[in-house]
Every structure is written in structure tokens, then in C-alpha cells.
Amino acid sequence: MINQLVANIRKTKAPIVVGLDPMLDYVPKHVQDKAFQEFGETLEGAAEAIWQFNKAIVDGTYDLIPAVKPQIAMYEQFGLPGLGAFKKTVDYCKEKGLVVIGDVKRGDIGSTSAAYAIAHLGHVQVGSKSCLPFGEDFATVNPYLGSDGINPFIKVCREEKKGIFVLVKTSNPSSGEIQDQPVDGRPLYELVGEKVAAWGDELMGDEYSYVGAVVGATYPEMGKVLRKIMPKAYILVPGYGAQGGKGKDLAHFFNEDGLGAIVNSSRGIIAAYKQEKYGKYGEEGFAEASRAAVEDMAADIIEALNLR
Numbered sequence: 001m002i003n004q005l006v007a008n009i010r011k012t013k014a015p016i017v018v019g020l021d022p023m024l025d026y027v028p029k030h031v032q033d034k035a036f037q038e039f040g041e042t043l044e045g046a047a048e049a050i051w052q053f054n055k056a057i058v059d060g061t062y063d064l065i066p067a068v069k070p071q072i073a074m075y076e077q078f079g080l081p082g083l084g085a086f087k088k089t090v091d092y093c094k095e096k097g098l099v100v101i102g103d104v105k106r107g108d109i110g111s112t113s114a115a116y117a118i119a120h121l122g123h124v125q126v127g128s129k130s131c132l133p134f135g136e137d138f139a140t141v142n143p144y145l146g147s148d149g150i151n152p153f154i155k156v157c158r159e160e161k162k163g164i165f166v167l168v169k170t171s172n173p174s175s176g177e178i179q180d181q182p183v184d185g186r187p188l189y190e191l192v193g194e195k196v197a198a199w200g201d202e203l204m205g206d207e208y209s210y211v212g213a214v215v216g217a218t219y220p221e222m223g224k225v226l227r228k229i230m231p232k233a234y235i236l237v238p239g240y241g242a243q244g245g246k247g248k249d250l251a252h253f254f255n256e257d258g259l260g261a262i263v264n265s266s267r268g269i270i271a272a273y274k275q276e277k278y279g280k281y282g283e284e285g286f287a288e289a290s291r292a293a294v295e296d297m298a299a300d301i302i303e304a305l306n307l308r
């Protein structure tokens with residue numbers, strides 16, 4: 001899947017990920033009304049609304065982008081119907097040729113991590129049958145439990161040719177409370193970066209490793225250091241747009257080959273129609289607004305890469 005991700009990025013020339021984080025507030029009223037007429041103001045109604053919203057955004061953008069990243073919390077809040085919408089979204093995006101990064105942020109003791117890895121990247125054995133649970137291509141993984149939590153994911157990645165993105169330096173304001181703490185005189189995130197590089201050496205694709213890293217767009221200087229520590233890791237860079245990250249901050253997350261990083265924007269794309277800049281599309285044109293926002297984001301990042 002890392003090879004497919006790289007191929008998709010080369011084809012689209014857009015190192016970006018559309019984050020499918022559908023809060024109900026972002027779903028235009030006409031989409032909500034239709035879902036509620038059919039299913040009522042219920043969890044099923046909410047799940048139908050977010051699914052129809054996602055589908056329209058994917059239809060409006062899939063030819064421009066290599067990958068999507070559905071964040072499972074946004075679906076889980078609607079219980080089992082919400083998880084149904086997550087699964088439908090994963091399947092639909094894969095049908096459209098997109099690489100799907102399940103933003104699930106898992107990681108636990110070994111036996112539990114093994115079950116998480118099967119749930120999101122693998123197949124589960126049921127009697128004589130091997131069944132596909134959620135079936136994403138990549139999952140985000142929390143490294144706090146160390147190798148016990150990561151190795152079961154690596155095992156499933158090896159069997160299934162899937163990948164992971166390990167949290168190294170997250171984009172949020174308080175990430176330094178833990179991640180920047182000095183260990184032997186160096187910030188913890190650098191040591192985690194070294195672990196990612198070592199885990200990744202065990203599982204290489206053609207050019208990049210199946211083991212990638214998450215580093216927030218909001219910490220460009222740290223991104224520069226981490227790029228060097230993990231030369232073969234693809235870096236998933238969230239924090240563009242709504243959290244303040246801009247193209248000009250991101251050049252150092254990439255390698256000289258112009259590859260090595262993929263930048264996520266969720267609210268900035270899926271709720272673009274609410275921004276003044278894309279106001280002309282109106283609520284009815286929400287998917288076209290998302291398409292325009294994808295084009296602008298790709299141009300912003302490519303310009304930053306060309307300027308360096």
C-alpha cells in the first residue's frame with residue numbers, strides 16, 4: 001500500500017489527504033433534512049446524513065487526490081449506525097481508487113493490539129472463513145506502549161501489505177507536555193522518531209517504508225529534524241488549514257525527491273463552503289467548494305516545494 005500511496009501521489013501531483021471528519025454541523029441542512037425524513041432524528045438519520053455528505057465530497061474530489069483519512073471518532077459518536085457509515089465510506093473510497101488511512105489511533109498491550117490490527121488492516125478468521133472487518137489501507141497508531149503495541153501491527157502489515165502512521169509529534173498545542181520532555185538530553189519525540197525508523201527498516205516498500213510517522217504541520221522546525229531522523233518514513237502531516245499550518249511551513253517535511261510527506265486537511269476541505277472565500281458556492285454547492293479548496297491546497301503546497 002505504501003507503493004500505491006506513492007503512485008497515487010505521483011499521478012495526482014498532489015501530496016494531500018482529505019480528512020473525512022464529518023461533524024453533523026458541517027453537513028448542509030438539505031442533506032440533513034433528507035436523511036431525517038427517511039430515518040428520523042435518530043442515530044440512523046445522522047449516519048445517513050454523514051454518509052451522503054462524504055459521498056458527495058468524495059465524488060467531487062477523488063480525481064484530484066491520492067488518499068482520504070476518515071477519523072473514526074466522528075463516526076463512533078453515532079454508535080453502530082455511525083460505524084456503518086465509516087465502513088461504507090472506506091469501501092466507497094477504495095472503489096474510487098483512493099488510499100484509505102483509518103485515523104483510529106490504536107495501540108495497547110500485544111494481544112489487544114493484535115486484535116486492533118486485524119480489525120483495521122487485516123482479516124479475521126471466523127470458523128473456516130477469513131472475513132474482512134473494516135479494511136483500511138493504513139491505520140494511525142499510538143506508540144506509548146512501545147514495541148508490544150506496534151509489533152502486532154507490523155505483523156499484519158507484512159501479511160497484508162498494509163501500513164501504519166505512528167504518532168511522533170502531534171499538532172495540538174499541549175503535545176509538548178509529554179512529547180517534548182527531555183530523555184538523555186533529547187526530546188522524547190526524537191527518540192520515537194528513531195524507533196519509527198528502526199521499525200520501518202524491517203518493512204520496506206520500493207522507496208518508502210510501510211511504517212510512517214505523524215508529525216504536525218504546526219511544528220515545522222521539529223518536522224525538519226524528524227525528516228532527517230526518519231528518511232524512509234512517509235510523514236502524515238495534519239494541522240494544515242483549520243489548525244493554522246500553511247504551505248510555506250511544510251517544505252522541510254518533504255525529501256529532496258519531492259516525496260515523503262502527505263498533508264491532511266479535514267475541516268478546511270469538507271467545510272470549505274462555510275468559509276467566506278468559497279461562499280459563492282453556497283450550501284448546495286458544498287462539494288464544489290471542497291473541490292476548489294483541494295485545488296487551492298495542492299497549489300499552495302506545490303508552490304512551497306518549488307520555492308525551496
Ligand SMILES: O=C(O)c1cc(=O)[nH]c(=O)n1[C@@H]1O[C@H](COP(=O)(O)O)[C@@H](O)[C@H]1O
Nearest residue numbers: 071140170171214216238242243265266267
Ligand atoms: O493522526 C492524525 O491524523 C492527527 C494527528 C495530529 O497530530 N493532529 C491531528 O489533528 N490529527 C487529526 O487530523 C485531523 C485534523 O483535522 P483539521 O484540523 O480539521 O484539518 C483530525 O482528524 C485529527 O484527529
